[in-house]
Structure formats: structure tokens, C-alpha cells
Amino acid sequence: MKSITEPARETKVVREADIVVVGGGPGGIGAAVSAARNGADTVLIERYGYLGGMGTGGLVTIIPLLTDYTGKQQIIGLTQEWIDRLIAHNAVDYPKKEHWGSMDKEIVRYYFQRSFFMTRLDRVSYAAIIDAEISKFILNEMVEEAGVKTYCHAWGTEPIMEGNHCKGVIIESKSGRQAILGKVIIDSTGDGDLLPYAGIEFEDNIPPNFRIANLALVFWVDGVDLHKVNEFRQKNPKEFMELSRKAMEGGGQGNFFASNLPDQDAVVWFHNRYSNKSQVDVEELTRVEFTGRKVAVKTLEFFKKNMPGFEKSFLVLTAPQLGTRASRRMIGEYQLTQKDLADNQPFEDTIAIFPDLDRGQESLDHPNMYIPYRSLLPKNIDNMFVACRAFSSDEHVQEWFNLIPHCIAFGEAAGTASAMALRAGVGIKNVDMKALQKQLANQGVPLPDVSKKVDYKYTGPALSTPPFGQH
Amino acid sequence: MVNKPSTRTVTEPAREIEVLREADVVVVGGGPGGIGSAIAAARSGARTILIERYGHLGGMATGGLVNIIPNLSDISGKQHVFGLNQELLDRLDRRGGASYPDKKDWGTTDRKVVDYYLDANLGWFYVRQDHNIDQQRVLYSAVVDPEILKDEFNDMVHEAGVDLLLHSWGTRPIMDRDTAKGVFFESKSGRQAILGKVIIDATGDGDIFVAAGAEFDNECDNSRRTAWLAFIWWMANVDLKKYDEFKASQPDKYKELMQELGKLGGYPMFFKGVLKNQEGVVWYHCMQRQPERSDAMDVVELTRIDIRARKRALITYEFMKKFVPGFEKCFIMQTAPQLGTQGGRRIIGEYTVTEKDLETDEIFIDTIAILANNDYHEISAKHPTLCIPYRCLVPRRMDGLLVAGRAFSSADTINESFNIIPHCIAYGQAAGTAAAIAVKEGIQPRHVDYKALRQNLVKQGVNLPDIK
Numbered sequence: 006m007k008s009i010t011e012p013a014r015e016t017k018v019v020r021e022a023d024i025v026v027v028g029g030g031p032g033g034i035g036a037a038v039s040a041a042r043n044g045a046d047t048v049l050i051e052r053y054g055y056l057g058g059m060g061t062g063g064l065v066t067i068i069p070l071l072t073d074y075t076g077k078q079q080i081i082g083l084t085q086e087w088i089d090r091l092i093a094h095n096a097v098d099y100p101k102k103e104h105w106g107s108m109d110k111e112i113v114r115y116y117f118q119r120s121f122f123m124t125r126l127d128r129v130s131y132a133a134i135i136d137a138e139i140s141k142f143i144l145n146e147m148v149e150e151a152g153v154k155t156y157c158h159a160w161g162t163e164p165i166m167e168g169n170h171c172k173g174v175i176i177e178s179k180s181g182r183q184a185i186l187g188k189v190i191i192d193s194t195g196d197g198d199l200l201p202y203a204g205i206e207f208e209d210n211i212p213p214n215f216r217i218a219n220l221a222l223v224f225w226v227d228g229v230d231l232h233k234v235n236e237f238r239q240k241n242p243k244e245f246m247e248l249s250r251k252a253m254e255g256g257g258q259g260n261f262f263a264s265n266l267p268d269q270d271a272v273v274w275f276h277n278r279y280s281n282k283s284q285v286d287v288e289e290l291t292r293v294e295f296t297g298r299k300v301a302v303k304t305l306e307f308f309k310k311n312m313p314g315f316e317k318s319f320l321v322l323t324a325p326q327l328g329t330r331a332s333r334r335m336i337g338e339y340q341l342t343q344k345d346l347a348d349n350q351p352f353e354d355t356i357a358i359f360p361d362l363d364r365g366q367e368s369l370d371h372p373n374m375y376i377p378y379r380s381l382l383p384k385n386i387d388n389m390f391v392a393c394r395a396f397s398s399d400e401h402v403q404e405w406f407n408l409i410p411h412c413i414a415f416g417e418a419a420g421t422a423s424a425m426a427l428r429a430g431v432g433i434k435n436v437d438m439k440a441l442q443k444q445l446a447n448q449g450v451p452l453p454d455v456s457k458k459v460d461y462k463y464t465g466p467a468l469s470t471p472p473f474g475q476h
Numbered sequence: 477m478v479n480k481p482s483t484r485t486v487t488e489p490a491r492e493i494e495v496l497r498e499a500d501v502v503v504v505g506g507g508p509g510g511i512g513s514a515i516a517a518a519r520s521g522a523r524t525i526l527i528e529r530y531g532h533l534g535g536m537a538t539g540g541l542v543n544i545i546p547n548l549s550d551i552s553g554k555q556h557v558f559g560l561n562q563e564l565l566d567r568l569d570r571r572g573g574a575s576y577p578d579k580k581d582w583g584t585t586d587r588k589v590v591d592y593y594l595d596a597n598l599g600w601f602y603v604r605q606d607h608n609i610d611q612q613r614v615l616y617s618a619v620v621d622p623e624i625l626k627d628e629f630n631d632m633v634h635e636a637g638v639d640l641l642l643h644s645w646g647t648r649p650i651m652d653r654d655t656a657k658g659v660f661f662e663s664k665s666g667r668q669a670i671l672g673k674v675i676i677d678a679t680g681d682g683d684i685f686v687a688a689g690a691e692f693d694n695e696c697d698n699s700r701r702t703a704w705l706a707f708i709w710w711m712a713n714v715d716l717k718k719y720d721e722f723k724a725s726q727p728d729k730y731k732e733l734m735q736e737l738g739k740l741g742g743y744p745m746f747f748k749g750v751l752k753n754q755e756g757v758v759w760y761h762c763m764q765r766q767p768e769r770s771d772a773m774d775v776v777e778l779t780r781i782d783i784r785a786r787k788r789a790l791i792t793y794e795f796m797k798k799f800v801p802g803f804e805k806c807f808i809m810q811t812a813p814q815l816g817t818q819g820g821r822r823i824i825g826e827y828t829v830t831e832k833d834l835e836t837d838e839i840f841i842d843t844i845a846i847l848a849n850n851d852y853h854e855i856s857a858k859h860p861t862l863c864i865p866y867r868c869l870v871p872r873r874m875d876g877l878l879v880a881g882r883a884f885s886s887a888d889t890i891n892e893s894f895n896i897i898p899h900c901i902a903y904g905q906a907a908g909t910a911a912a913i914a915v916k917e918g919i920q921p922r923h924v925d926y927k928a929l930r931q932n933l934v935k936q937g938v939n940l941p942d943i944k
Contacts, residue, residue, distance in 0.1 A: 008492040009650060009669050011660065018482040054782045054815055062813065094794075138709075138808040142790045145783050157779040158815070160645055162662045165486055173486070177647050177662055178775035181687060184486045196664060224623075227712055227809065228755060268713055268805040287663035291642040294531045295630055302627045319753045320623040321712070325539065325813035327531055327643075332664075 016175065018184045020154065022048040024423045025187030026416075027161035027174055030058020031409045032393035033193030034144055035083050035416020036423075039448070040191075041151035043424030048154045048185055050161040050176055053325070056144035058195060060409050061137045064223035064274070064324035068409050069122045069132035073360040073372045076106015078131060080359065082450040083147075083417050084410045088133045090143045096136035098265040104129045108466075120265055125362035126369060127469055134265050156185075163202040164190060164389070171203060171389050189423040189433060190389050193416060196285050197333040197395030205383040206336040207395070209283070215404050219278035220290075221328025222297025225321040226305060229271045231263055234314030248311055257304035272321070275304060276328075284332040298323060331407055337397030338434075339379035346401060349461050351453040352377035354438050356418035358451055359406050365471065369463040374406055375453065378438065381419050387432050392419035414450070421445055493660060493669045497639065499525045500915040501908065502672035504646035504659055507535020508897045509881025510678030511629055512560050512904020513911070517676075518636040520912030520932065525670055526633060527644040527661055530814065533629035535680065537897050538622040539814035541708040541759070543751075544601055545898050549616035550848040550860035551606045553583020557847060559938035560905050561898045564628070565618055573624035575752050577602055577614050585611045600747070604850045607857035615850060621751050648687040649675060649877070656688060656876035674911035674921055675877050678904060681773055681820035682883035690874050691824040696888040698769040702819025702895065705764045705772055707785030711793060712809040714756045716748055719802030733799055742792035757809065761816070762788060772820045782815055819895060825885025826922065827867035831855075834890070839941050840865035842926040844906035846939055851893045862894060863941060866929060869907050870922045878921050880907035902938070909933055 024040040026033045029051030037049040049056075059065040068088065071080045078085075091097035100116050100123050107113065107129045116123035122132040148155050159178040164171045165186070173186035192199040200207045211218045238245045249259035264272035277300065279293045301323050308315040339352075346361070349371055357376040361368045380397040381390045391397070392415040394407035421444055426436045442452050453459070501517040503510045506528030514526040536542040545565065549555045555562075568574040581589050590612045593602040601617045633640055643663055650658040650669060658671035677684040682692055696703045723730045734744040747759040764781050771777055789811060796803040827840075834849065837859055845864040849856045868885040869878050879885070880903045882895035909932050914921045930940055 007495040007498075009495055009658070009671070011491050011493050011650075011667075011669075013490040014488050015485040016488050018484040018486055021482045021484075053813065054778075055786070055811070055813075136807070138811055139790070141811065142786050145786055149783065155779055155783070156775055157782050159775050159779075160662055162667065165488075175488070176775075177645060179681060179683065179773045179778060180775040181683075182647065183775075186482070186484075186486070198664065198666075201666065227757075228753075266807070268807045270805075271713065285664040287641055287644055287665040287668075290531070290664060291640060294642050295634070298532070298627045298630060302624065317753070317755060319751070320621075322810045323532070323623060323626065325531065 016182055016184045018186055020048055021186045022046045022154065023187060023427050024048070024189045024191065024420070025174055025185050026050065026191045026193055027199060028058070028193035028195060028393060029056040029155070030193060030195055030393065030412065031060055032195070032412035032416040034148065035413040036191045036193055036392045036420035037153045038083060038147050038151045039417045039420030040424045041153045043421055045424035045427055048156065048187065049148060050156045050159050050174065050185065052160045054157050055141040056148065057137070057140050059326065059328065060135065061141045062324060062326035063328045064137060064225065065328055066135045066137050067122050067132060068135060070130065070360050070362055070408065071410060072105045072131040074106065074126045074128055074362060074369060076128070078105070079373060079451050080410045080414060082414065082448055084413045085449065087140070087143065091135055091139060094139050095267050096139035097133050099133040100129050100131060105131045121262065130362055136266050161194065164199045166203055169386050171386055174199070188388065188427055191419050191423065192389065192391045192395065193393040195329060195393045195395065197335055197391055197393070200333055200335055200395065203383070203386055203389065205386060207333045208336060209333050211331060211400050213280060215400060217331035217404050217407065218280055219330055220281050220284055220293045221277050221279065222294065222301065222323055223277065223328050224275050224301040224323040225272055226261070226275065226308070226318050227272050227321045228318040229273050230314040231270060231273070234312065237313040252304060252307045255303060255307055257300055257307045275301070284329045290327060293327060331394055331403050333395050334403055335383055335391045335395055335397045337380055337391065338382040338384055339377050340397045340399060341376070341380050341402040342399040343401040345374070347371055349459045351375040351455050351459065353455050354378035355453055355455055356442070356445060357414035358453060359411055361405065363405050366468055369465065369468070376414070378418060378422065378441070381415055382434060387434065390419035390423065390433065392416040417448065417450060418445060421448065493667055495671055496668040497525055498671045499523045499639065500672060501674050501676065501911045502659055502670050503527070503676045503678055503908070504684055505535070505678035505680060505881065506533040507678060507680055507881060508537055508900035509680070509904040510676070511633065512901040513676045513678055513880045513908035514633055514638045515560060515636045516905045516908030516936065517912045518638045520909050522912035522915050525639045525641065525672065527641045527646045527670070529645045531642050532626040533633065534622065534625055536814065536816065537620065538626045539812060540816050541622060541710065541812035542816055542897070543620045543622045543625065544617065545620060546601050546617035546896065547615065547848045547850050548618065548898060549582050551583070551604055551613055551615065551850055551856065552860065553613070553616065555582070555616055556861055556939055557898050557902060559902060559933070559936055561901050562937065564632070567628055567632070568620055568624060571624055571628070572753065573621040573628065574618050576616060576618040581614045582616045584614050585609065590614060607854045619751060646679065646684065649684050651688055654874050656874060659684060673876065673915045676880050676907050676911055677877060677883065678880045680817060680881050680883065682823050682879060685823050685871065685874070685877065685879065685883070686821060688874055688877070690871050692821040693824060694771070694821045696769060696819060700819070700888060700892045702888065702892045703769050704766060704818060705781050706816030706818060707762045707764055707782070707789065707811070708816050709760050709789050709811040710757055710809040711760070711806045712757050713805045713807055714758050715802040716756065719800065722801035737792065737795050740791055740795060741788055742795050743788055760789070760792065772817050778815060786811065819882060819891055822883050822891055823879050823885050824872050825868045825879070826870045826872055827865050828885045828887060829864065829868050829890045830887040831889050834859050834862050839863050839943060841943055842866040843941055843943065844929065844933060845902040846941060847894055847899055847902070849893070864903070866906060866910060866926060869903060875920045875922070878907040878911060880904040905936065905938060906933060909936070
């Protein structure tokens, strides 16, 4: 490897805060809002001009998997607050509360047709389809109201280390290179960008047949006469399938989802997968951008020409951020692994419960995943959290539990704990766990009674549909 | 809660940075200036690398939703800007990605035709006042589809053989005394370096120059467009027919509503029919005028403006939806992922273009572009074109560096009218060509032979004046 010496330099400190959160995606928002609401002087650094990460700039406008198979909502807290604020702007779509967990065939079919995300395990599942643009506004409001000092258009690039302590981070922006110092640093970059620099152990192996082994370049098409499309589809299902197949043969995408949001009657959403070697390799990212963009244009041209209802369609937008699914995973104080996917007992330091819905019968036998506080803590650093999909997990746990609501929950726990530790004058690893859990519960986070052993066995009917994304 | 600004510094120790590539020409920034530079350099035979901060090329033209390539002709309809600009439009045309007035209509004063283009929306871009005859005339200006443009730019740089790195933020030059040898950049791969013989700063804001410690001018009269940022968003599902009918039948009510919206902090002005294939879409180019000159280079200011502008967009959207006929079912289709930066730092070059050059119709011996001058009011009538010298792309002191884009060496007056997309493409085409010549000859860019550069540009289809 050829290298060049970058000389030593003095870098200006622009701010000194209690808590510095790097990355304004779901994890970072959870962390920053919680930290600030709990009284800490908090800085949030975001690379783009808006907050929300995959939920907004990635056009992955889905907050799914909020109820367990019984219909009990297990993820509430800041995730629900985001959705509530969208409701106030009429900018969200989700199944009615009385239908969550329903096995009524008609109701399940209705939601299945409405959105792929609204049913799981023969049942209705609470998933929210969100408006990306209104969300950007709402997230700004949430951080502003909480008193977070936000830096948009600023890329938090590396930690400033002193032994096993992280003093702050370096940022790059139109103001040049600057530093922000903090007492607790939270890596919510999604990819654990700070890990290599901080000397934190991580792994990044992903089997190629996993969902998370793929990048996406999501795009939206508007001007679609969906009524006409659906009529054609119903009358000529074979032809419809044939066209979809041809679109893919020609290098395009074949499947789309309707937007479902109020007034977006003519908008469809093309989600997609591009396998890749690494999501933190700039050359791979460039390659997938090229491919994805080509595919988007080809898809549009094919549909416009061949699919009834698409005659006047146009490409609204390709996502400004690639749909990243996973990369580095910290090996932290506790690493969640495959064996935890079969264990129904909560951890003593549980800070979140995630419904397990995507694994068929295995999910029914293990309806909830408990997340320990330790899975957010690096082993060798005393004042850093990883609150994003880079949390400490093996590839199996990562595959199912690294989505938007999960990352918000990681952030919520890390942000709250940071503020409480600072207030108590203790390190984040010595935070009073009972007090933290009590505070999270006060913030609307459902938590288990960790003093009791869980006695659970699935006794419901056998599954009629295959699980999602089997590998 | 009080956040504490700090006056301290931290010491970053010296470190070894991996060199990812070595090239002849390194272009930083994939907006119009950078694309022009990279394509021209690569076509001229230089091994060229282009690095871009976002996942797409095009800068303001795509990610900024400023999808306009205006002022290709002067007010009489005579086309002056050709070269890569025209090539790009020809390519977009083949894919249905560009709209512009028919060639036969350029320069026309025919009222019917002028009204047609005014009514064809975005009239402001297609029509200008000719002060010589006190009549409106049609110009050659194009509106382009940003999504098709992103793909077309990818194709063009790829075909030219440019090595492109997206999602890569070029931050600082690697300097050897006063000579640039490469750049550091940040990406998901961490901090890496690219070495090159000529570095072209196409960041729009002269980011690389500033980090190199070069002199620059950031003064700008606060009344100028270039002193403000813009926040652009598109709304879809608008029933424009219904809106037009309402506006025509109840002008007072309409006026009252728009005043009310203004009072609430919303933005009443929008353009209709941005692109011919996008029915029911309207375009808000919301100027974020500040009480005082704001610095588009200050990250705190950028954040403040972005947050405030998004709020204004929401106020506008909700008000229009609730009160204005035709907007009942509208939604915000997208806000531009990039803030609309309109002017920033300008480097101090070997030559600084000022108003005087416009008024004297100066033809420089190193002219690398003729630009149509349509936005300078009465002065435009007398002086329909402006020549741009190569020297305004060459820094006064630093070697191994050129600028391509709106940071060219110019007075704020000139910068206001000659820093938009077609201009930046033209500056890029010249800078890229000059860089390739410098590499081939083994000389500094400032020593490139003007005649050779000009001949080369003419070969590429660039329109240049005869020099006696």
C-alpha cells in the first residue's frame, strides 16, 4: 500500500458538549432526542441536509414490525412519537389498531394487498408507511424542540482518541475540518464508521444469500394510473406476470409497491436489491450507484412503453442515499448471536423488545427478541456507544433486527443512559440499570419484568404461509 | 441548555494515509464544472479521476433541482454556448430529457410565440426583455429532467474513460509548498488520498483552494441573488386547470390568500409545468433571503437555513392544500437533497473578470468561452456577450491547481450573472483541456500555451472569437 504522510495539525474545536451523536438517521435521532430531553447538552452531526437516514433519504419509508404476532405493540417510545406526529399531518398509512394480530382471512388479505409489510405469520402486523418529506420536517422539529444542537451538511469522520477514551470527533463540512468535543460519543453512522479508528473490534462477514448482503437504490415513479394497472392485472394476470418478467429480463425491475399515502394515488415505489462485496467500500458504492441508476431508467422506459397505466409515468426521484442494509458489526460487551434467536428469556439489562416475525415457525416459538444494554457498548472504550445497525450482533441477528424502529430503540437507550450517567457522575458502563429501565419505561418503552422467568410455548394454529425471505 | 462555542484546538498527530489512486488530473466535485473538466481532460488523453460527495453527478442541476440550462443564446437568438453544453442537450433530447423553445423561435418578438412560451410556463427562463427594441424575445434556454440527467452524466463520464468515485468528499489538498500534489478525501472507506499532476477544484465554493490557504474573495452585496441560498421543492398532484380558473375568476381572493401565506412565512411563488412529461407538478424555488449577508460556507448557517426553509415548505404545502383550489390533493414530491447554493467564495486568479470587461467588450488573447449576456438589464442590450479568459481559472499564487465552476476569479457583479450551469460546464471544459495539455507538456497550468488551448477547444466544438 502506497501512503502519504498527512502532517500533524491543529484543528479548531467549534463546540464542547456533553454528548456528541454522529449520524442523524433513526439511531442518531433516538440518541440525540433522548439525551437532550434528559438534560444533556447534545450535539447531532449529520452528513446530509436532512435527518432520517434510510427512512427519508434512502426512501425506505417503512417503519415495520412494531407488534408481536399476538398484536401487542412492543416498540413504542420515540418510534410511536414519530408516527403520531405524522398522523397529525395526515402523512402515514398503517393497519387499524383493532386489526393488529387479527387472523381473520378477509382482513389479512386486505392488508396483504395493501402492503407487503402489513402482514406476517398469517396475521396483521403493525407497520407504518411514512411520508419521507413530512418526516424530514418532523424530525427537525423533534430535535429542535428537545434542544439538540444539530450540524447538517457535516460529515463526522473520525473519533479523537486518548487511550481508551474518546474525546470527541472530527467533522468535515463547508467550514473545513473542525472538531467537536464531548463527554460521551455515540456512533450512529449506521456503518460504525468510528469503529476502525477507535480500535473497536468488529466483524463484517455476511453470507451472500442474506437480505443484508444487498444494497438498494430505491426510486419512485409518479403519473401512474393505478386503477388501470390493477384492472389490467386482474383481467390479464398472465400477461401482467409476463411483462414483469420481461422488464427484469431487459435489465429493469419487475415489481413495485403502491405508495398508499394520502393523495399519492399515482405514485409507485420500486424497492430493489443489488448484491455487493461491501457497503463501506467507496468503489462498490460507486458501482452500485451506476447500476441502480441504469436499472431505474430502464425500468421506467419499459413500463412506460408496455404496461397499461404507465403511459404518462415519470421518474420522480432516485433516493439520494443508497439503501444500505448492513456492514460493520461491533463485537461489544455482549454479542447477540444465533443462539439468542431461540432463547425466550430477557436479559437483566434489557433496554428494548423487538417482535420476531420474519422467521416462520421459529418466530412463533420465539416471538420477541430482547436487547441487552451491553450490545451497544464497545469492550475497550469507556465512553462510547454504538447506537445503529452496527450494534453488537452476529449476521443472523443483524439480518432481522437492524431496521428503522430497532435503530431508534438503540438510540433511545444510548441517549437516555448517556444523560443519566453524566448526571450521576458515573461512566456509561456503571449506569444504574434499574433507574435506566425505569426512565425508558417512563418514556413509553415497553420492557419485560426481568425478575421473572418467561414460561412460553406457542399453542396457536400452524402456519399457512411461508416465512419472509427464507435463505 | 447552553451549548458552548469553543476557542480551543485539538492536535491531530501526523499520520500515514493510504493512496488509493495516482492520476494525471484529479477533479474534485461532480457538478457542472467538474463534469465538464473530467470529460474534457479524459478525452484529451489524461488519466482522470472525478470525486463527488453525493451518489449522483450534476450538482445543482440534479441534486439541487435547479434543472435549467439557460442563456445558450443571446437576446437576438444567436447561440453562443456550444461545446459540451450542446452535446449534453443533444444526448438528452434523444431520451426525451430536455425541453426548450424551437430553434426557429429563438430571438422572435412575435407576440403569439412569446406568449406561448410564457404560458408554457417557466416563461421566465425562456423569455427576456430586449431593451434595444423594448420588446420581449424568446431565448434558447433548456429545462432538463434531473433524473435522466443523472444517468446521462454517468454515461458521459464513463464513455470518456473517467475514473469516478461517488460518495467521496474531497476535503483538502496535499501540498508541497505552493504546489498541489493531490487531495485527501473522506468516504465510507475512511480517509484516503489521490495523487495527481493537476488538481481541479470544482467544489463550487473553492473548498480546496481555501484549505490550501489561497486568497479568495467572499464579498457580495446582500441584494444579489448570489448572496442567498435557495431551497427547492416540487409538489405533485396539482390540478393546474382548476388553479388557473380560480386565479382568473377570483383574482382578489387569490391575492388575499397569497398575502396571508406570505404573512405565515410561506412562499407564494411557484413555476408550473417544469417538464413536459410531468403533469400536475409545480416547482418552488424558494429564495432564503437573509437580513444580512449570510455565509453559505458556514456549516452552522447552512444548518439554520436548511431547517428554516423546510419549515417554510411545510407551511406553504399545508396552506395551499387547505385553501387554494387545485391544490386539494397535492403532496410534497421531493425537497432537493442539496441546498441551492448560488454563490460563495471566488478565488483570486491571474485575472479577475469585472464589469469593465463587459462594458468594453474585451476579447482576451486567452478567451476560452463566449457567454451570452442576458441578465444584465440595459447593459445586456448593448453588450450581448462576455468573453471569459483562461486566466480567471488560474490561481495567482498556487501551482498544480485550477478552478472550474462558480468560484472562478470574478467580481460579485459578474459572478451573479455568469456562475450558472452552462457557464460552469464551459469553465470545466476549458480547465480540463488545459490540465491535460499541462500534463502532456510537463508544465504548470499557468504556462499552458493559450493558442494551443484555444485550438483544442475549437476542435471540441467550443465557440470562440477570432483573435487578431
